[in-house]
Amino acid sequence: MTDLLIRNAIVVTSDSAGSVIHDGAVAVEGTRISAVGTAADLAPLAERARRVVDGTGHILMPGIINTHCHAADSLFRGLVEDLPLEPWLQTVWKAEAAILNPRTSHLGSVLGFAELLLSGVTSVMDMFWYPSETVRAARKVGLRVSTGGIFFDPAGVTALSIDERVAEAERFFEEFGSADDVFAAVxxxxxxxxxxENLKAAHAVSHKCGGIFCTHCAETKAEQADIVARYGRTVVRHLDHLGCLDARTVLAHCVHLDDEELDILAARGAHVAHNPMSNLKLASGFARVPEMLERGINVTLGTDGPISGNDLDMWMALRLAATIHKGHTGRAEIISTRQALDMLTINGAKALGAADRIGSLEKGKLADMVMVDLRRPHAVPMFDPLTHLVYSANKSDVRHVFLGGEQVVRDGTLTRLDIGETMDEVNALVPKIRASIA
Known part of the structure; x- marks a missing residue:
């Protein structure tokens, strides 16, 4: 029995051939896609489908995948401005230490995840304190999440010893390692x-449990200089020396890498989460994305946190990734439309080790789908759906979102919860948050 049939849409599949089906359709049974084709091909399914959605005037595309985020930092949006990364972090950490606990982390995560889902993000890699609360928030809103045990040598928010952090990371895998909606990580x-030694301990947990290893990497020149001064090696060489680079490694930023470091990432099969908005706003620089792509490195997209870009807009990240490298290199062809869109979809799935389940609209994959409204002045005329998605579409065009076939956004509104109550709770925290850095 077909549970859901979306028909008469322009279907952008993001499959290996980059297939686009005009007047297309997608059928869903249970949580997975059962058929992809033209509306005419799938017309017989309409008679026995439990629900039929008319996609006329819409692009149907895979759910967006954000591979680097700190969603709960939405509590501090706009709090710290006009500083480079290092002094900016010191102020941010001061606010986090004063405000964050399991309840407030959950609250901020719900707010951030709501923003993401309403813009078409169905999976997010989120690095933050209290990862169990992160999962609970994602489930409340309606998206998949990659998260897990945090390792941080300073006291930080949770002030755990290394043994406690290892135990916490292993418990996370025990609880969530087999969940369909969680991509467990360290x-x-x-x-x-x-x-x-603590980096090696973290990687050992991810290796033992078969999870993802994710860390920030070479975001600024100051970070590179610091690690060279401490260990005599640059960040990527240091991680490689420690045995932390492999096909389950996701590195956020990678702005300041030399040729040999790029070659190391390519050889190890590590993935890069490119965060162009954050890198621009914090004046971190321009990641060498064209050279990464030339070497076959899997480049994905992230927003970073809502205090380093002020929102969680993956459409902005997409457009910046497709344009800034053209301007920086003086080569208009340097990033193709297809390459940019793949960063938003299938490449993110590869980084999560889930390309067999998400990232494209193909038979057998989970029905994570987004309907983008084309009935707008900025969508007319439309000669190429991919070009429209990369250069013209924006988050306000997202009309409907499905997670495993369940409609989690309907007509631009969340279906699992009323976000207004969360917004009121966050606003009530504002005086305390402001005072935390006074």
């Missing part, structure tokens, strides 16, 4: 906040 903050 998340040491970075080489400048986690010492060599």
């Amino acid at each position: 998340m040491p903050h970075g080489t400048y906040t986690v010492g060599p």
Whole structure:
């Protein structure tokens, strides 16, 4: 029995051939896609489908995948401005230490995830304190999440010993390692906040449990200089020396890498989460994305946190990724439309180790889908759906979102919860948050 049939849409599949089906249709049974084709091909399914959605005037595309985020930092949106990364972080950490606990982290995560889902994000890699609360928030809103044990040598928010952090990371895998909506990970903050032995301990947990290893990497020149001064090696060489680079490694930023470091990432099969908005706003620089792509490195897209970009807009990240490297290199052809869109979809799935389940609209995959409204002046005329998605579409065009076939956004509104109550709770915290850095 077909549970859901979406027909008469322009179907952008993001499959290996980059297939686009005009007047297309997608059928869903249970949580998975059962058929993809033209509306005419799938017309016989309409008679026995439990629900039929008319996609006329819409693009149907895979759910967006955000591979680097700190969603709960939405509590501090706009709090710290006009500083480079290092002094900016010191102020941010001061606010986090004063405000964050399991309840407030959950509250901020719900707010951030709501923003993401309403813009078409169905899976997010989120690095933050209290990862169990992160999962609970994602389930409340209606998206998949990659998160897990945090490693951070300073006291930080949770002030755990290394043994406690290892135990916490392993417990997370025990609880969520087999869940369909969780891509369990281990998340040491970075080489400048986690010492060599503790980085190896974190990687050992991810290797033992078969999870993802995610950390910040070479975001600024100052970070590179710091690690060279401490260990005599740059960040990527340091991580490689420690045995932390492999096909389950996701590195956020990677702005300041030399040729040999790029070659190391390519050889190890590590993935890069490109965060162009954050890198621009914090004046971190321009990641060498064209050279990464030339070497076959899997490049994905992230928003970073809502205090380093002020929103969680993956459409902005997409457009920046497709344009800034053209301007920086002086080569208009340097990033193709297809390459940019793949960063938003299937490449993110590869980084999560889930390309067999998400990232494209293909038979057998989970029915994570987004309907983008084309009945707008900026969508007329439309000669190429991919070009429209990369250069013209925006988050306000997202009309409907499905997670495993369940409609989690209908007509631009969340279906699982009323976000107004969460917004009121966050606004009530504002005086305390402001006072935390006074």
